[in-house]
Amino acid sequence: MSTGIFLQIAQTLAAILLAPLLMGWVNQCRAWLQGRSAPPLTQPYRTLRKLFHKDAVIAHDTSPLFRFAPYMIFACMALAAGLVPTLANDLPFSPAADVIALVGVFALARVFLALAAMDIGTSFGTLGARREMLISFLAEPALLMVFFTASLISQSTELPVIVETLAHREFAIFPSLAFAAVAFWMVSVAENARIPVDNPTTHLELTMIHEAMILEYSARHLALIEWAVALKLFTYSTLGIALFLPWGIAPRGDLSALPLAVLALVVKMAVGGAALSLLEAVSAKVRLFRAPEFLGTAFLLGVLGMLIHFLLEV
């Protein structure tokens, strides 16, 4: 039990500390693909350090909700990172929340961010909040459908059990999982504010979604949000790995498998990050009202995955 708790804390801390690294890697890859000279891999850490040292500038008449939200969002993301089996499986904290609760954690963070964006009452904040909620009300059920497909196969909504089942199945192809994987990729792109739904590098009012919400944040609050964003990308990546490429995650209590798990994770993350930046580089951002179509497709693919499971795999 004590090793379990130790592993749990270690894994969560590792996720928190390594998340900016993944962000740095994705940025680096993208810069290469765009023919720019790339920032160093540690650039996100430097940005965070700079932001933490600055004085926070907060608009007049903000409510406490505005200053509370970054901490809340960070805490939610840390919780989510602790739930997903990254290095080791079946950690002591995982029974506290299953995949549906995980979707709930993401939703909680998102609602707090949207509310904080509306708190100051600038037009951009509300605009961002509205767009974010628009994206999310389609992305969230699509994500649930992906999880449902996986849980129908494994007869459980517990992530450890899902990973266990999917990692140790005899090599059988689940067509439903293929649909789910495509849907999951589309949802993760939307939820992490990446191209083609949102562009993390632009501040153009016609297009921005996530950036519009955090426009009023500065210094430590901004740092926490940026960190939470990196953590979210990291958690979604580990989720994708856990659902679709679970090989290599150390089974319960098997400490000897850990080095291999670390290696597997690094390789998967490096490849995944590069793939994400490649996909971003070759696609264009869609118009805002095309985003519902994009996510509607993801939602339908998720539902199709479930239907196909019932048709072919039961």
Added chain:
Amino acid sequence: MISILALPLADHVELAWGIVLFWIGLGFAALFLQRRPRLLGLVFPLGALGALFMAGVGGAGLLLPGSAVVLPIGLPELHFHLRLDALSAYFLLLLGGAGFGVTVYASGYFKAMASGPLALLALWYHLFLAGMATVLLADDAYAFMVAWEVMALSSYFLVTTDHKIPEIRQAGFLYLLIAHVGAVALLLCFGVLQGGEVGRTSAYTFATMRQAEMPPLWASVAFLLALFGFGAKAGLVPMHVWLPEAHPAAPSPVSALMSGVMLKTAIYGLLRVTFDLLNVQLAWWGTLALALGLLTALYGVIFAAVQSDMKRLLAWSSIENIGILLAAFGLTLIFYTDGKGALAALTLTALLYHALNHALFKGLLFVGTGSVLHATGERRMGRLGGLIRFMPWTAWLTLIGALAIAGLPPLNGFVSEWLLLQAFLLTPGLTQPYLNMVIPVAAATVALAAALAAYVMVKFYGVVFLGQPREAALRDAHEAGGRERLGMLWLAAGCVLLGLFPAQVIEILAPVVRLLTNQTLVNDGNWLFLAPVDAQRASYAPLIFLAVVLATLLLVFIWVRRVYHGRVRRSDPWDCGYPEQDPRMQDTAEGFGQPIRQIFGAFMRVERETPDPFDRHPRYRGDSRDKLWVLLYQPIADLTAWLSAQAGRLQHGRIQWYLIYSFATLIFLLVFVTR
């Protein structure tokens, strides 16, 4: 323990009836206390006390075996039969629990009212409570219908409290009309259930109905009538039209009670008729209820997203929640008829849990809008904003309700949705293959409705409480009074506790579930973990969840403060290069709903009024209306008007003609009788 709960003097059903009588007495006493404002002020607190006792009786009733009593009132052959079993007890607990919070709030809310109208209001209010409680206690059709009518009429008078405003009179009329169409259906339903024993009024007791052997055809007729009748009360699409009209018209505590508790009496009735009074249940009823429920949920939440009146928005959101309850009901029926008792128990638990949750958070949100209305005199969201600065208590307590209704962990709304989604995931293995195909789509719809509910709540909360005040007068908004806060605090505490202790709540629900499905939901976890069916399948521990979030929050906060600093500078918000910023430039409620209008435009009729460019006093208006009103209700209204006009031709106002009519009727009847 049980012997303490059941007072030695009286049976718990008699205690419940005693509280009903106390409420009735209190209501009529209020009429005589018009000249004694101080005593009149005690009526609502005493009513609240009654509600608290009612919750206690309900709680005790869940632990005790059912008991019945026959009262010496009613028809000569059919006295009032009352019975308190676990199902009634649970809904009494709901009535008492939510009713206590709302009534405490009401005692503060109505304080400033003139004593004449206040006395009248107090009468209807307590009759309304008494009516609802009697509906839950009734054990024969006559008592049930009398209580049902008391409930409908008293709530009608409550809705039309401000009867001098024509819109409110109209809203009240619409409510009364649909309530009575529903009541007629219920009357017919009881007629069918009674099983054709002509002449004996005593056949109308529920006990007789339980024994009646019903062929599937007549059972289906009874079920459909019940679905229609109770659906009209609950706000099932397409009988939902009264809700968005009546809720904004009624005073806020009344809306809270109607939405939170009265709609649940319809759910209670549906459960009572389907699982208790009817001997057969058919699978297609479940499919029908599931489909209707999902339609209602989606319809409700889409319209909630485009509303710009805060109480209307909440009314639509009630329609959504009723839809979810009905979908859960349909799923329970599907499982039950398929012989999957454990799954039926799970779904029924989700249903009952959600009913209580909705009573609490919708009650909380409605009374929250009441405080806003009192402080600002404004219901239109486009004229509110920034109230978190002037009414922090109301705002933060309402936030709990908004997060709970959006289905976010670790609050209560999440638990019931979680249970329901778990039930959907357990469907493989149903014997009917077409159901296996339908269920994923149904699960997707529930997920979509839940996600849209979050959209609606961000809109509601963000536009009303956050941002800058859109009108200068809002800066003088005053905080709700002590008793109002206490009422809100009670409801908010309920939302939090029901969210944090699901394992205990399921224990409380077990007797009801056992009564209806002969099964109990086994919690495979312990007091901390909720694990329906099997811990390997799914588990959820909100307390650990909350503890981890809070611990992380605190650690990060301390770490940031310690390692760095807590320096803050204040400045103007960034103006994006536009020097003139004013609160009216914020997104409006209409603006926030615009994406939904664009995506789901097919469901609604959008009316836009855009002024001429040279208009000196431009007025912009956009309205999204319910298409069903035009497609369904308008033709019915037109047909009724046409038929009345045709019937009106008979009326000439001349006595000769009327005599001829009487004569013709007499001849006709004589021919008919002598034949």
